[in-house]
Amino acid sequence: MTGRKIGVVVCQCGGNISDYVDTEKVRAEAAKEGDVVSTQVQMFACSDAAQQAVIQEIREKKLDGIVVCSCSPKLHTATFRAMAERAGLNPYEYTQVNLREQCSWAHTHDRAAATEKGIRLVRAGIAKTALSRPLEKMRVETLPQALVIGAGIAGLRSALALSDLGISVHLIERADRPGGQVRRWGTLFPNDKAGKDLIEDLVRRVHERDNIQLYLGTELVERSGRVGAFSVKVRAPTGDLISLDVGAIVVATGFEPYTPAAGEFGYGLDGVLTLPELKELLAATPGPLVYRGRPVRSIAYVYCVGSRQPAEGGTQRTYCSRYCCSATSHLATVVTGLDPAVHQFHLFRDVRTYGKYEALYERALKGGSVFLRYSEEDLPTVVREDGGLVVRIHDRLLAGEEVEIRPDLVVLVTGMIPRANDDLVRNLKLPIGPDGFFREVHVKLRPVETVVDGVYIVGTAQGPKNVAESVATALASVSKAGALLLKGYVDLDPLVARVDPTLCEWCGECQTACPYGAIDEVEYGDRHIAQVNAVLCKGEGACVPACPKAAISVQGYTNEQITSMIDALAKEVA
């Protein structure tokens, strides 16, 4: 007993927890713990009504610690800290116990055992809270400036939108001209706008802005600092390093079109192109389609090249590239527009012209396009025979009958793949998803944010998208950057490492262990000791076990707290 007054809330998660864990028993056991003066079970602890009930309890019972036993802290730590704050309780006197991901969902087969584990987890949460101390957030200034990496359509649009909010932008582009992939393309679905026109319009507007600086042929080489005040170094084409101070970083590095392996669906044969190659060909051809001087009378499109690959092949490219069905349907209508006599065959798996793009598919069908379906187990073949291309497919729509097509052109509808950006990934510590694209924190809760605060991912760097979708993510990042930078400050979590100067003898182990460069050697009287730069420290605790003197610990997760949690977990459940 520490004399603390702790409240415990056990959440049923509408059955997600209570179907597998006896929440009432967990509550009753929690109530027996020494410092616990209040317990309750809620159907949805995160609901507004439940939060109000907990706030009332905190105020009425004058609680000095609160434990919510619900889901992963990833989901609701911020929710309940805000709740604690509204109740007048220091938000760091709040502890979240993960009864769902770490208990109910993991043990759906054994209610008694899951309940016992739940009781142990809750006890550990209570033990940690009993030793918690009020902590204050660290308020630090933010700079009203942003770095945008990549001057494709998403980067250009981000830059303009940031500039609209009064945030100065440094826009860097690795290539020697802006515009990325979109500049090379002709008309785009669904509104028949030319990619080149879109880009030129954006570039013109970027040049008109006083608060956007465009750096071409320029790459990021170094990043340090923290959210709201990053220091970056970029290398100009001259080789000079330029230092920039920015509050936020928007990563808009785009995608790479998939390049088929030699021989993949006949790639390499004369007359076998990829989708971007056909787009460029169309953009360069004013009248009816001509390939290498020969008029094109028929085209066969092979869909899903480089996309939707079976996972067993060990590929990362299991994903759908999203834009290609609509783009190809649209392209077919463009070709028909140039010459209605061109025969077009679409060898597809599923036609994914989602939403309004269904109208493009309809138009392609009305224009005479023929759709034949193949399966991933039985791929079409593309060969050259008798001086011409021959495509063979077992059409699932004709009960697997073999169909032979002799087109003038074979277009491999290639998807999008992630760009190789190793230096950038290393510099920004960007997380990468299983598909190789940059990974957001949460596809629904924080779709353009990364685990690195102040660093946003937009456009096709995050995953395949069409133009409008890329631009939407670009602007979404501006909303987030705006919320961060317009205030002029940001409050940082105080859950960072602290050094006990009486114990530290400076051996440098912690500095070596720290991945963030947050530990400095400083003079302390006649000794040298370690000091933590709190705004750089992420509180992940790599330094703690490295210290031979136990002189360093993370606030909110002190050694005493961790030990007491282990003791509580180990205690038998009656």
Added chain:
Amino acid sequence: MAAVGPPRDYDVLVVGAGVGGMESALSLGDMGFKVLVAEKEPSVGGRMILLSKVFPTLDCASCISTPKMAAVNNHPNVRTLVYSEIDDITPRPEGGYLVHLTRKPTFVDPAKCTGCALCEPACTVAVPDEFNYDLAARHAAHIAFPQAVPKKAVITRTGTSPCSFTCPAGVKPHGYISLVRAGRYDQAFRQHLEDAPLVGVLSRACYAPCEDQCTRGELEGSVAIRGIKRFMADRYYAGHLVPEYGPPKERKGKRVAIVGSGPAGLAAAFVLGRSGYDVTILEAEAEAGGILRWGIPSYRLPKDVVARDIQNITALGVRIELNHRVASLTELKARGYDAVFVATGDKGGRKLAVPGEDLGGVVDAMDFLRSINSGHAPDFAGKKVVVIGGGNVAIDSARSALRLRASSVRMYCLESRAEMPAHPWEIREAEEEGIQITPSWGVGQLKGPAGKVDGVDLIRCTAVFDAERRFRPTFDRSVHEQVDADVVITAIGLAPNTAGFANEVELNRNGTLKVHPETLTTSVPGIFAGGDAVTGPSMIVTSIGQGKKAAFYIDRYLSGLTLDGLRYDDRLPVADRAAVAARARDGGSHLEPVPVLRRPAAARVGSFSEYEAGFSESEARDSARRCLDCGVCSECRECVAACPADAIDLGMRARHETVTVRSVALATGFSPTDARKKPAWGFGRFPNVINGPQMDRILAPTRPFNAVVRPSDGKVPANVAFVLCAGSRDEQVGNRLCSRVCCMYSMKQAQLLMGSIPTADVTIYYIDIRAFGKGYEEFFQQTKGMSVSFTKGKVSRIEETDDQDLLVHYEDIEGGGGPKVARHDLVVLATGLLPNQGAFRLFPEGAPEKDEHSYIREVDEELEPGKTSLDGVFVIGSATAVRDIPDTIVHSEAASAQIAAFLKRAEAKA
């Protein structure tokens, strides 16, 4: 309904608090802008919060939604109005928009409501639960769903039910009918008592105008409202020989005299007595009740019922001084009464004004009925009786004469049959009993030798009313007839009983008391009047209404409050009968009336005992079950009694606000497609054919059945079919577009179903599987890996077997193309999403442009997401094109950036 408060200024109005609206509001709030969110439903959260889990990561919809819902409700820069409708949005000359909005009444004070939901089980009205997509029922008093924000109760009221609206006494039939339906008989009685004390009297003698207004009357026949009332009154009185209450403890210390103990006087005494006034009724006769006691024959209204009803009033401490004829009203005030209510009713019949009226054997109907009701009935054995008149009193007289053994009873009236003031049912019953009714005759003279009547000269009445519908009969004296009569009863109208007060208060020319029509004050302050003495002859319920109204104003008068500018009537407008009837027809509701049993005519003319039988309990409840709950809430007030916080306020009314905003964000979402548009699929006909949203409810943690079962019989489904594109990519259902989410949500449902029922067979009938987003294709592969079977084929029709399984007819495209049939025990139609057209009507001076598919058009889809054709008006999420949740969230945040840029530019200009 005045506007509340001064105009408030906001940077942004967000219309709709679904996931898109919330996300935008929070983003803009975080950027420091002032945001107003208006949501028409009682909770924020939109449609997403109603989902089970959401693809592709299978997060709980609740887990994702509730923090945003709480945040939007608590954000310092965001004001959220739920249950509020935007009336219109108009541009202001100086820029920005003027917004009129209506905060719909929830009838629950949100400041007091704790969300305890005790009102729900108390409520007696069940309606389909829209938050469970009609799979289950909810109460009229309800909290939208368990995670609702704010978690406050709302009472659904679409108006006053026609029966309750029409009752002049303010009795609320819908209320007690719903209580009888619920088996709460004593509460039913008490609810009636709250509104009017003469429950027994009305259960017999009321002409029940409510039944004429009953919406069931448009269908199979009105609900037998009076019969239900009689059941509950008889049942209550059998168990409560005396009232269960006494005089109120709190006394007002003021005295009120009521002159007359008829329905108006008794009603006023009841209300005033209940309020703590010292009330004395001064009654000239030897017994109380007025026309109830002396006028209405006991075969219609037994006198013990009247006596028991009067106890409801006297139990409050109201004194009745019998045999006390008031000579002077002003004198009453002098004798210490602080207020007087004059309810002297009718004196007696009007005169015929024809020769022979003074002959023996000619009697006034009221005198005749009084003689019977006072135990001095004449014996008409063998006598020929003629009744002059065509109203209720004439019918009562004729039927009474028959019961006094008259050899024949003939009725003659001026009016044509259609014009007769008597009710068709009483005319019918009178004729059944053998009374001969001859309309369109006037009396020329009454004849008889030796001072005793023996015949009536009749002349043809050609018209009763003049062109202005005034009573001005015209006769054709060339057409005449003579009838023999031993007794002539005249029943041609009643005169008010006011003559004695002519020199004290002002009278109208017809002899009625002159009062202010709203406050019922006479020319003398402190003296009020009502009932037949004011209105002329009327129904019991009308008089009760007068008495209650007088009591309301007497209370205010005695409390020293103004009587000016008030309206006693606080009813909501009447509910839309036609809409209710149409809904009942569409829903296939068919319930025949429960007949009220009456003794046959031959048996009933033998005595003055009651001839109508009361309902049995089951008859009463069956009858009550026919109620269509026209206004939804029945005003039974059970929630008022159940609420521990005293939060229910049925008097709450809509409030209107006017605000100015600098920009508008339309986050009005989508409307689901209607699976009924494809009748061959049987949705709405076959209980086990459900739509996608319903399946999500069945799988949700807050699901209606608390298990994954099929609707018809609660069986755990073993073989489930999902039919994709049911409402999309199909001109026939009016949606040729792809709805984007249905492939994914169906696969999600299939996965959850397999998780819940691992042995189930699941088949997905599809055209193309559109798993296009991040992680979606992987989700599709995962679904296939769970051995869900995918069949490429369009479903043409669905049939139901005897055990309510379903035969799905489909074209097996990849299995050779032939038609095939498969049997399933549950079919889920993956219904799609359509544009919500609601936003366009908000702009009377020009709405944002539509695109070719009727969505709000983005003027530059590629570069300017969310920008509409109107300056400063933006569109979010599915309002411009259907989107899944991740895309909606991104689009919302993008639109927020656009709005922020717009506001910054506007700031810079200013």
